[in-house]
Amino acid sequence: MDKKTIDKILKPESEETQKSRAAKVRATFWKTVRKAAGHIPFMEDVVASYYCAFDPQTPTRVRGILLAALAYFVMPFDLIPDMLAVIGFTDDIAVLTIAISAVRAHITDAHYQAARKILEKNPIETPKK
Template sequence: MDEVKFGEILLPGDEDTQSRREKAVRKKFWPTFKRAVRQVPFSRDLVAGFYCALDPETPTRVRGILLAALAYFILPFDMVPDLFMLIGFSDDIAVLSAAFAMVSSHMKAKHYEAADRALADQPEGMKTI
């Protein structure tokens, strides 16, 4: 996956686009996360990114980038279909890593604390921080 693709995928989008993405992310994040948790090496960052994207105090552009990355993550079919066990989430990981690199300074302690609480509430087999 090249930089041009990341640039296209991570466009923050206008208000309508962000609103659609937020609804989809709210609805599908946790089911997708539960399927992917063992394959995503940075589960805590992923969940913190989810909370950062939904935080109204997060700047609009940052929310847009995170929502774009999270929307890509929850898509059932993307560049490498998530149905392929070992490599299915590799493109998602690349997109999420790029997004986190772009917005890491906006991911606050409160987002990580919310992530820690959410992960602590997960069944034993899913606790991979």
């Protein structure tokens, strides 16, 4: 996936688009996390990003970037469909990595603590090989 495509995906959109993305992410995030377990090595960062995206203290631009990346993550049909076993999450990994790197300073210890707490409380099963 090239930088131009990733930049287009992560471009913050209108408030209406962000609300739509937020609704999609809220509705399917945890199901997608369980499905992606074992394929995304930085799941704690992804879950912390989720908490950051819905934190009212997070700046609007940062929320927009994270919601765009998380919406791409939860979409079942993207550039490389997630149904394609191992390679299906490679494009999601690229988008999430760039988004998280771009806004890492806004993902706080509180977001990471919430991520660890939920991941410890509800361990994500890794797929059987």
